[in-house]
Amino acid sequence: MNLSAQNQFASKASQLLAWGHWFTLANIGLALVISLAYLFADAAPTTAIGSVYMVVTWLSHTAFITFLAFVLTIFPLSLIFPYPRHIRGMASVLATAGMTLLAVDAFVYYNLGYHLNYSALGEILSLFWRNVTNTPALSTLLVSALILMILAYQLLISNYAWHHLAQLKRLRFGRYISASLVLCFALSHSIHIWADAALEFDITKQDNMLPLSYPTTAKSLLAKNDLLDLEQYEQARQVNVNGPTVSFVMPATLPSCELDADAPQVDIRVFSSTQQLAEFVAANPALQPAAKLLHPVAKQDALFNLVYGLPSYYRQSLTKDSIDPLWRRTPITFDTNIDAYRFIHSDPSPRVRIDQDNTAPLDGQRKVFAFALEAEHPSRITAISQLWSNDPQLQQSTLIAQPQDIIATVLSEYWGCDELARAALIANSLTHTDAMANINYSQGVFIAMRKDRITLLNSDGSYKHISATEGFGVDQQLDIPFLIQGLKQLKKFNAQ
Structure with a gap:
């Protein structure tokens, strides 16, 4: 049985x-x-x-x-x-x-x-x-x-x-x-x-x-996004200062932006040294500390961020073809004295003016931003500067921003052009820094920032994390989803 x-x-x-x-x-x-x-x-x-x-x-x-x-x-x-x-x-x-x-x-x-x-x-x-x-x-x-x-x-x-x-x-x-x-x-x-x-x-x-x-490893992630330099990887991990070949693709359409009659005009002053900035701030007491500013030590990359509101991944493509910033649309008028961007036609009575090393007195009716670029250093990719502003809403902020975030703030917060900012920029407003991945690109290095942690992902597949405020190294694993999100955002205008 x-x-x-x-x-x-x-x-x-x-x-x-x-x-x-x-x-x-x-x-x-x-x-x-x-x-x-x-x-x-x-x-x-x-x-x-x-x-x-x-x-x-x-x-x-x-x-x-x-x-x-x-x-x-x-x-x-x-x-x-x-x-x-x-x-x-x-x-x-x-x-x-x-x-x-x-x-x-x-x-x-x-x-x-x-x-x-x-x-x-x-x-x-x-x-x-x-x-x-x-x-x-x-x-x-x-x-x-x-x-x-x-x-x-x-x-x-x-x-x-x-x-x-x-x-x-x-x-x-x-x-x-x-x-x-x-x-x-x-x-x-x-x-x-x-x-x-x-x-x-x-x-x-x-x-x-x-x-x-x-x-996923750093190398496979970069390879998937065409940012891995194979020759560099095989030759002792040397930094590729020229960056990848980027085919910039203009958006098919860009939203229009209508400005109110009382929409503020904006001055952005960028200085080549902290001494010049200190003298300018001392002469203009309306300026108060705003956010900390993370910028590439390569000055041409930082200036490109400021003018175009984009990561420096697109610098060669846009400047080679003398393309105006995407956000410059009627009735937005613009002027700058930066030598590298003289090809951008100056408008009379510009609503936005970006000046380098201009110490002229401020117009009290205009919104003002001012900061200095740290000296270039061969062993550094990024630096932290103090951003100054006469906007009370931004003063004493604990945020860490980037140069491209300034023009995003102007479009979104001062002029109400949110759709244009989202379509034409890869940046965050200084009051909404979590809207998208906080990213940049300089000297062949992909830069991603989340809160106080900066991730530097080299084009040879190596990487490191550093504290944004203190500068010391942070021993952590790669946050792959965050980096994928940032890389997809970086390639927003790339034909590849």
């Missing part, structure tokens, strides 16, 4: 395990369809070996995580609780939850460039909130339909596999598919080992493309 019961138990468990393999195989097919979103989220590989690696990794890794989910959930349940009807129902629910989670992760990766993770929870929730609030009825309908379709698929394949198990056991193609996936798994890892040793970044930049795959 006991032997018969044991045989019956073993028979049910054996049947459930056989059914589970076919159920998992069908789910691998569904997971491959959903995970196609990851392949289209990034630029396609540029080499044949990169394309081969992408395909074999997509096949093998997706199959692996699907099979792993089976091993960790359905497999132990089948052994502990071998009741077919209950197991099939639980398996369908678990598989629906898993596939829905995969779809959500693919959606997040396609839109944000990184997978579901706790550190980027705010950005992820913001993404979902924007989609729901824009089209609440349609979003609810689509999500509900997706979940119901996945559940219907699970119930269908679960019942079909169980009722046709004897027929499926006689089929041989399942073995061939399994063997092919194992071969792809071995091939993908072999190619990656070779690519890592041979510096084949068309392959390693695909790290972290799929969920639970290779962790």
Whole structure:
């Protein structure tokens, strides 16, 4: 009697395990369809070996995580609780939850460039909130339909596999598919080992493309965004002062901006030394300390930030073609005495004037900003200066801003041109510094700032964190979601 019961138990468990393999195989097919979103989220590989690696990794890794989910959930349940009807129902629910989670992760990766993770929870929730609030009825309908379709698929394949198990056991193609996936798994890892040793970044930049795959490194992150200098990486990590080739793309349209008759005019004074700034401030007591200002020590980069409201990533492209700042649109008038930007036509009665080393007395009716550029130093990329202003709202601020944030403040806070600021600048208002990633680019180094921490990501893949206020090094891991967000923002106007 006991032997018969044991045989019956073993028979049910054996049947459930056989059914589970076919159920998992069908789910691998569904997971491959959903995970196609990851392949289209990034630029396609540029080499044949990169394309081969992408395909074999997509096949093998997706199959692996699907099979792993089976091993960790359905497999132990089948052994502990071998009741077919209950197991099939639980398996369908678990598989629906898993596939829905995969779809959500693919959606997040396609839109944000990184997978579901706790550190980027705010950005992820913001993404979902924007989609729901824009089209609440349609979003609810689509999500509900997706979940119901996945559940219907699970119930269908679960019942079909169980009722046709004897027929499926006689089929041989399942073995061939399994063997092919194992071969792809071995091939993908072999190619990656070779690519890592041979510096084949068309392959390693695909790290972290799929969920639970290779962790993203600084080198793979830069390679994915075409900011990794391979020659530099191979030659003792020397700084590339020329930066990458950037093809600046003008926006198709830019919002208009109508100014009120009483919209304030603005003077921005930038000085070549702290001594000149100190004398100017002493002669104009209306100026009071405002935010701290983080700027590149390369003065041409800092001046470009100030005039264009953009990171210096675009300096060569815009100045080579003598392109005016995007924010300079009628009725906004502009003038500057900076030699490098003499090609910008001066307007009479400018609403914004940017002067270098101009110590003329201030006009009390104008908003004024003043700061000095720290002396250039071969071992430094950034420096912190004090920003002065006669605007009471900005005085005694604890924020750390950048030169491009000044023109963003003028457009958004003084003139009400928020849409133009968002479309034409990569900067934050001094009163809303968390609106987007606080980034810059100078001397081949990507600069990202969050609160007091500055991350300097070199074009050879090395990086370091420093305290913005104190200047000492900070030992922390890379915040990959934050850097991906910043790199996407940096390349807002890039054709690549």
